Amino acid sequence: MNNMIIQTHSLSKTYSSGKLETPALQGISMDVPAGSFSCIIGPSGHGKSTLMHLIGGLDRATFGDVIIDGVKIAGLNDSELSDLRASKLGFVFQFFNLLKNLTAAENIETAMMFSANAPKGAKAQRVRALELLAMVGLEEKADAKPSELSGGQQQRVSIARALANDPDILLMDEPTGNLDSQSEKEVLDQLFKIHKDGKTIVIVTHSSELAAQAEIVYEIKDGRLNDVIRKGGTNE
Amino acid sequence: MNMFTLVLRNISRRKGRFIFTLLGIVIGMAAFVALLSLGGGMRAEINDQARAMGANIIVTPADWCTFDQISIFTGESLPASLQEEVLDQVRELDGIFAVPYLTQMSAIQNVPVAVIGIDPEPMKEFSRWEIADGQYFESSEQHGAVLGAATAETFDLGVGDEVRFRGEVFPVIGVLESVGSIDDIAVYLPLPVAQVAFEQEGFISYIGVQVEHLDQTDAYVAAILDVANVAVNTNDQLLETVMGMLGSIEVTLQAIAGISLIAAAFGIINTMMTAIYERRREIGILRSIGSTRADIFKIFLLESGLYGLLGGILGSVVGVLISVFAAPTLLASFDQMMKGASPEASIEPMTFVFAIVFAIVIAVASGIYPAWKAAGLSPVEAISYE
Numbered sequence: 001m002n003n004m005i006i007q008t009h010s011l012s013k014t015y016s017s018g019k020l021e022t023p024a025l026q027g028i029s030m031d032v033p034a035g036s037f038s039c040i041i042g043p044s045g046h047g048k049s050t051l052m053h054l055i056g057g058l059d060r061a062t063f064g065d066v067i068i069d070g071v072k073i074a075g076l077n078d079s080e081l082s083d084l085r086a087s088k089l090g091f092v093f094q095f096f097n098l099l100k101n102l103t104a105a106e107n108i109e110t111a112m113m114f115s116a117n118a119p120k121g122a123k124a125q126r127v128r129a130l131e132l133l134a135m136v137g138l139e140e141k142a143d144a145k146p147s148e149l150s151g152g153q154q155q156r157v158s159i160a161r162a163l164a165n166d167p168d169i170l171l172m173d174e175p176t177g178n179l180d181s182q183s184e185k186e187v188l189d190q191l192f193k194i195h196k197d198g199k200t201i202v203i204v205t206h207s208s209e210l211a212a213q214a215e216i217v218y219e220i221k222d223g224r225l226n227d228v229i230r231k232g233g234t235n236e
Numbered sequence: 237m238n239m240f241t242l243v244l245r246n247i248s249r250r251k252g253r254f255i256f257t258l259l260g261i262v263i264g265m266a267a268f269v270a271l272l273s274l275g276g277g278m279r280a281e282i283n284d285q286a287r288a289m290g291a292n293i294i295v296t297p298a299d300w301c302t303f304d305q306i307s308i309f310t311g312e313s314l315p316a317s318l319q320e321e322v323l324d325q326v327r328e329l330d331g332i333f334a335v336p337y338l339t340q341m342s343a344i345q346n347v348p349v350a351v352i353g354i355d356p357e358p359m360k361e362f363s364r365w366e367i368a369d370g371q372y373f374e375s376s377e378q379h380g381a382v383l384g385a386a387t388a389e390t391f392d393l394g395v396g397d398e399v400r401f402r403g404e405v406f407p408v409i410g411v412l413e414s415v416g417s418i419d420d421i422a423v424y425l426p427l428p429v430a431q432v433a434f435e436q437e438g439f440i441s442y443i444g445v446q447v448e449h450l451d452q453t454d455a456y457v458a459a460i461l462d463v464a465n466v467a468v469n470t471n472d473q474l475l476e477t478v479m480g481m482l483g484s485i486e487v488t489l490q491a492i493a494g495i496s497l498i499a500a501a502f503g504i505i506n507t508m509m510t511a512i513y514e515r516r517r518e519i520g521i522l523r524s525i526g527s528t529r530a531d532i533f534k535i536f537l538l539e540s541g542l543y544g545l546l547g548g549i550l551g552s553v554v555g556v557l558i559s560v561f562a563a564p565t566l567l568a569s570f571d572q573m574m575k576g577a578s579p580e581a582s583i584e585p586m587t588f589v590f591a592i593v594f595a596i597v598i599a600v601a602s603g604i605y606p607a608w609k610a611a612g613l614s615p616v617e618a619i620s621y622e
Contacts, residue, residue: 053616056524058524058615058616058619059615059616078528078529078530079530082523082526082528082529083526085523085525085526086526086527087526091524091525093524093619097520097521097524098521099518099521101245101246101248102237102245106237106241106245109237110237110242110522110525111525111526112237113237113239113531114522114525114526114528114531115526122237125237161525164525165526
């Protein structure tokens, strides 16, 4: 299918420690349409995060391939892979992963340091950072350090950072897993808004409520793709 | 946002560690710069002393060691093993103006002082001395002492006072004008009087020679060697020997400073390695938002380089301050060796530049391994680090 922005073919990952080999993912083949809102669900320790890391090029597969917008990432060197992460992908993590010594605006600007897509010059980058903070409703927190923000606010900054270079894909690992229900609602509202703007969103989650709102749900069990549920009740 | 700002923010987050690591470099560079400056000062002082000496050639006993020869510049007691007849043989040569020295150590008010037996009239001309107070020797047999300007001032002595050497009392008959060399810090007796007082009849320590034609110095040296069994050194050769020895001392001192710099370098390595473990997650975050291994390498190397830049600048400033303000204390033994000379630190702008560049090179070199380790971290392992 031509509109698949993420594809994996027989994707496997085995962790080795001395003679001990632990398979984390085995033969995952999946297609994620451009502009879709997908969730990856499954029990803890069954390979969901590993799959997201492989899709995001943060780790290398033992076997198989990931294709992002037509580019096979297995063939990319470190610089090309980093460029892909900087321009095509945005990451949001469960524990926010903001740089503690930088302000909210600076965290967003840091993401622009490494992308060719980013606005050039400190002034333009600051304008872009403030725009993104306004989009997530935190324009007044531009100069606040992460320690001065609530969990929900930190996660919204983290979403703003993920959008800094206007990527096509947002990969999120339990983005609401560390938030109270009010913050969770704020973050999800934000995600739906971003999805409406045409971004492809892939979320690793344990939340059945969130998964229920996804267009496609990929269920991972024992490192294998156990089920794919498409909105409307179609199972594969 | 740029790498430099990112590095500054990282450093500012760990001020205590930054300051202590920086101190290592500052101390090492300060020692290095101070030693270079003080060494330069000592060289300049020795050069001045050698120039002020007035002799183009020094005739010494054939068996003198290097230390004896160097002591000519420093006013130490010298062995009197050159027979006085040699002076006559040298004086007979054409184009040569020779004066004898019998240099002995004694003390005034329990402070060591060089007492030099001289041939009064030729010496006055040889060294271009002027009398500041009292009178000069009227004959070679006169039982009296003429003081160098600094000696008179140091011991508060003047015409009419007395000095005592080997139990013998010598009235002070005159004080010389200051000439800005070791001549200022000695006591002069006529040679025959000194030979008797120090029981060195018929002997002198060495002969200072001025030649008529400087461009024929080698020929004069050959002529002296033809007529006497002596060692002949040109002033430049002696100076070269002294400088060579000083160079060895400087190298030793700089090696010690170098060791402190190596310790500082390990301090940087330790700080940066610790930083890698503490900042694993941060490295992972930077990798996830698109930084390459090279970017991580640059960030850590820049941080190390900043230690070098700041450490180099601060260390150089501290080193210069030490060499300027602490020089009198640090060079006390050198002052004593030079018998009252007052060497000052020689601060060359290039020393400053060299020190800063050197500090940066050391810091960057120290940062290569930690930076390489940081760049080699797997993004997923780094981001998952708790």
